[in-house]
Amino acid sequence: MIRSGVSASRPAGLGGPLRLAVPRGALFGGTLELLDRIGIDTHAARSDSRALVFSTPSLQLVTMRPSDVPTYVEAGAADVGITGKDVLIEQHDRVVYELLDLRYGECRMVLAARTGDRTLDEDERRLGAMRIATKYPRTAERYFESTGRQPELIEVKGSVELAPLVGLADGIVDLVDTGRTLAENDLEIREEIARCSARLIANRVAHKLRAAEIDELVGRMREEVGA
Amino acid sequence: MTHPIPPGTRDILSDELRELRRLEATLREVFERFGYGEVATPTIEYHDVLARGDELGAPAAYRFFDERGELLAMRSDMTIPIARLVAERFATDDPPFRFAYLGRAYRAIRPQRGQMREFMQAGLELIGPDAPDGTAEVVEVLSAALDAVGLTRAVIGLGDADLYRQLLDEVGVTGDARQAIAERLASHDLVGLEAEIHSLGLGAPEREMLVRVPAIRGGAEALAEARELGGAAVERATARLAATYEALQQRGVAGRVRLDLGLLRDLGYYTGAIVEVYDPAVGHVLGGGGRYDEVMGRFGRPLPAAGFALYLERLHIAQTEEERIAGEGSS
Numbered sequence: 001m002i003r004s005g006v007s008a009s010r011p012a013g014l015g016g017p018l019r020l021a022v023p024r025g026a027l028f029g030g031t032l033e034l035l036d037r038i039g040i041d042t043h044a045a046r047s048d049s050r051a052l053v054f055s056t057p058s059l060q061l062v063t064m065r066p067s068d069v070p071t072y073v074e075a076g077a078a079d080v081g082i083t084g085k086d087v088l089i090e091q092h093d094r095v096v097y098e099l100l101d102l103r104y105g106e107c108r109m110v111l112a113a114r115t116g117d118r119t120l121d122e123d124e125r126r127l128g129a130m131r132i133a134t135k136y137p138r139t140a141e142r143y144f145e146s147t148g149r150q151p152e153l154i155e156v157k158g159s160v161e162l163a164p165l166v167g168l169a170d171g172i173v174d175l176v177d178t179g180r181t182l183a184e185n186d187l188e189i190r191e192e193i194a195r196c197s198a199r200l201i202a203n204r205v206a207h208k209l210r211a212a213e214i215d216e217l218v219g220r221m222r223e224e225v226g227a
Numbered sequence: 228m229t230h231p232i233p234p235g236t237r238d239i240l241s242d243e244l245r246e247l248r249r250l251e252a253t254l255r256e257v258f259e260r261f262g263y264g265e266v267a268t269p270t271i272e273y274h275d276v277l278a279r280g281d282e283l284g285a286p287a288a289y290r291f292f293d294e295r296g297e298l299l300a301m302r303s304d305m306t307i308p309i310a311r312l313v314a315e316r317f318a319t320d321d322p323p324f325r326f327a328y329l330g331r332a333y334r335a336i337r338p339q340r341g342q343m344r345e346f347m348q349a350g351l352e353l354i355g356p357d358a359p360d361g362t363a364e365v366v367e368v369l370s371a372a373l374d375a376v377g378l379t380r381a382v383i384g385l386g387d388a389d390l391y392r393q394l395l396d397e398v399g400v401t402g403d404a405r406q407a408i409a410e411r412l413a414s415h416d417l418v419g420l421e422a423e424i425h426s427l428g429l430g431a432p433e434r435e436m437l438v439r440v441p442a443i444r445g446g447a448e449a450l451a452e453a454r455e456l457g458g459a460a461v462e463r464a465t466a467r468l469a470a471t472y473e474a475l476q477q478r479g480v481a482g483r484v485r486l487d488l489g490l491l492r493d494l495g496y497y498t499g500a501i502v503e504v505y506d507p508a509v510g511h512v513l514g515g516g517g518r519y520d521e522v523m524g525r526f527g528r529p530l531p532a533a534g535f536a537l538y539l540e541r542l543h544i545a546q547t548e549e550e551r552i553a554g555e556g557s558s
Contacts, residue, residue: 015507075340076510093337097415199418204512205505208384208485211444 018206018213020059021073021081023066027198030104031082035059038220059217070094070201079206080214085196086175090139097207099218102198103225109139111191112182113164113171120170120190124149133163134173143173143193161185235336235344243543247347250376250543251329254349257375258327261368263351265327268308274300280307280496280522288335288344301333306496306519306534309352314526322355322530329539341511341541350516350536357531358467358518362500363474365516365533369502370480372537378545381506381513383483384444385475386490387468388497388517391441397460398433412441413491436461441489447472449486471500496522502535508548513541 022031022045032042044054045061054061062078067090069083074094081096086109088098111132113120124130133154134140144151154169161181163169173193176182182189200221202214232238239247255265277287277300287300302308305328313324329349338344349372353365366383373381391412395405404427411420424437436457443449450469453461468486475481492501492515501517516535523530 074510092414095415098418101418203510204415205507205510208444208487208503208505209382209507211485215442 017056017058017060018079018210018217019077020061021069021078021083022061022063023069023081023083023198024063025066027066027082027084027105028063030102030198034102034104034221034224035061037224038217067091070096073201073203076203076205078203079210080200080202080217082198082200084175085194085199086136086139088199088201089194089196090136092138092142095204097202097204098199099202099207099214100200100221100225102200102221105196105198107175107177107196108189109136109173109193109196110176110189111143111171111173111193112176112187112189115186115188117164123170124151130171131169132171132173133160133169135160136173136175139193140173161187233344235338237343237345247539247543250539250546251349253375254372254537255327255329257368257372258351261325261364261371263325263327263353263368265329266309266312267328267330268302268305268312270331270333271299271301272308272311274298276311277302277307279525280310287333289333303334304332304536305330305348305350306352306522306536309534310354310519310522310526310532313352313354313530314523314528318528323361324354325351326354327351341509341538341544343540347539348514348536349539349542350514350534352532352534354523354530354532356533358499358520358533359471359474361531361533362471362518363478363480365535366475366484366502367478367480369504369516369535369537370483373483373504376542376546378506378513378542378549380508380549381483381504381545382485384487384490384503384505385468385471385484386487386501386503387465387471387499388492388501389499390464390468390488391491393464394437394440394457394460397457397464398429398437400427400437408437412489417442432457444485444487444489446486447481449488453488467499492517500533504535504537506545506549508552509541509545511541511544513545514538 032046035042040059041056045063052063064072066083067087069081070087070091072078073081073096082102084105120130129150129152131154132140132151133156135156137153137155140153156163160172160174163172164187165185200218207214258265274287274290287303289301291299293299309326317324331345332348333345336342336344351368353361356364369383408420408423411423421438424434439456440453440461443453450465453465472481472486475484490501490503496519497517498520499518503515504513506513514535514537518533520531523532
């Protein structure tokens with residue numbers, strides 16, 4: 001029987017099937033496809049866009065923004081979850097187990113600037129710091145720190161590509177999939193910071209107390225993605 | 228006008244404090260029953276003295292100068308102050324030393340539920356007895372304490388702080404690669420760990436062993452499973468863990484212990500057996516501990532030692548959640 005709705009107030013620790021945090025957005029399709037392939041009925045999650053919780057016999061699915069997945073998993077409100085490596089890098093202080101590279105949702109975290117433009121290097125040399133706009137301030141901060149540079153980070157929420165076009169920043173740190181958006185805005189990749197893809201993560205306590213179920217889930221997913 | 232308090236601190240009001248005090252009384256009773264007398268040490272110590280012991284532990288985050296210009300620090304746990312106490316106050320006494328404590332400690336962590344910057348720890352230290360018997364005694368008291376506060380479903384994870392280092396020695400991984408692997412393991416990044424191991428150019432059996440051993444957790448069968456993977460190398464690296472588990476079986480407390488070959492503790496001073504406490508009702512670790520055989524030597528009194536600390540506020544949360552679950556089950 002498929003039950004959906006928000007009635008599932010069971011703490012993750014009460015037993016029953018494992019609770020999996022499923023990312024909505026760009027990773028939603030790939031995640032449901034993977035779940036289908038390992039034999040989990042995702043029909044309800046596909047059809048009802050307003051409900052947040054979907055129960056299947058082997059797994060309870062809870063849907064949320066990808067950036068919320070580590071929050072739910074760290075607190076144990078979900079036993080396991082799927083989110084992007086970009087989210088895990090940005091929230092690197094969350095204590096969760098990263099169990100498996102699921103190999104979909106592949107993209108790159110990059111430093112990009114206007115094509116052929118020298119402002120990035122010149123500002124660094126003459127003004128002491130380049131100005132970088134990003135939605136990933138902590139990722140950017142750690143990357144520049146690790147490469148011995150001290151940029152001025154500007155956090156923005158919307159389209160980051162706009163910032164260098166109108167002179168808010170010299171460059172951007174952002175997630176790039178095909179690179180089309182960059183090209184359309186006359187931006188080019190200057191440095192690659194990290195390769196990202198969907199990852200399976202687990203709560204620290206669930207990883208110990210529900211070891212057999214989690215290992216079994218990892219095994220089934222590993223077989224499907226060929227990791 | 229508002230009157231704020233620093234982030235990560237909080238006021239505790241009567242209803243909550245009444246329950247916390249009850250919890251403390253229960254724990255104190257268990258510690259006394261096993262012969263662990265309670266001691267209290269100052270919340271502030273000289274920074275140099277703390278740093279002597281916890282160079283590898285949680286660094287003291289809150290430091291300030293006193294009126295004479297001396298650098299003081301708020302303690303980040305109770306183990307180091309008690310190591311100091313034993314070395315100073317019991318310099319000429321013979322071990323064993325059994326001490327319990329219920330006290331506040333301070334860490335500059337990201338505040339969240341049950342995890343504040345000022346927090347209460349309840350625990351004990353056993354200084355003198357060696358592994359595995361000393362470890363087994365500590366785990367026995369820990370188990371009794373969990374039962375006494377009603378957390379009968381709680382599980383104790385048991386690992387060995389040196390196990391993986393030893394495995395790396397066995398296959399000859401050194402230098403930067405070793406450091407990178409240790410970092411991946413410490414941050415629970417098993418995907419990164421596997422990638423690092425694959426980049427080493429090892430043979431398939433060694434690679435398989437390094438990837439799979441830290442994921443092994445379970446009962447007595449876990450050791451057999453690990454040995455199947457790595458033969459003699461794993462046998463040597465897990466010998467101490469096996470001896471600890473055997474000692475726990477003899478004391479009759481192995482039942483709630485889960486072996487965890489990938490277990491690591493945040494504090495670097497642990498050597499040998501390490502433990503962590505979980506309850507299925509909450510997603511956070513309730514406490515932990517282990518052997519710290521090299522710490523006492525830093526205070527001029529080299530003695531084997533082991534202990535554990537439970538986070539009082541988290542125990543309280545777990546108690547509350549367990550009661551809620553029991554209530555739902557019976558209604």
